[in-house]
Amino acid sequence: MSVSIRVLAVSAVMALAGAAFAATAAPAAQQEAPAAKKPLTAQQQRMADCNKEATGKKGAERKTFMSSCLKGESTAAAPATKATQQEKMKSCNAEAKTKTLKGADRKTFMSSCLKGDAAAAPAAH
DSSP states (O other): OHHHHHHHHHHHHHHHHHHHHHHHHHHHHHHHHHHHTSOOOHHHHHHHHHHHHTTTOOHHHHHHHHHHHHTTOOSTHHHHHHHHHHHHHHHHHHHHHHTTOOHHHHHHHHHHHHHTOTTHHHHHO
């Protein structure tokens, strides 16, 4: 009988220990979940944004990009400038076409138009 009482006692201790462990593990899991829902700080958000933009860059190029991006330097301005340049090219081409410019006249007009001297170009003609 003493063996069966010992087995019963050990089983009871194991069951209580398992329940106690489960009770302590549950609050730890609950504490981690709200921490993941915290809003990012401004620096963390900037890091996440810069990481997304740096996709495809490697080595020194990535390091330089990340450095300037995290400092807040206008790395996004370069694509915006290209879009503006593309828009200028499109409008200058359209204007040169309506004026039926060809050869050297077209080249001169396009050069001044793309530099932003479009107002001076028609006056020269």
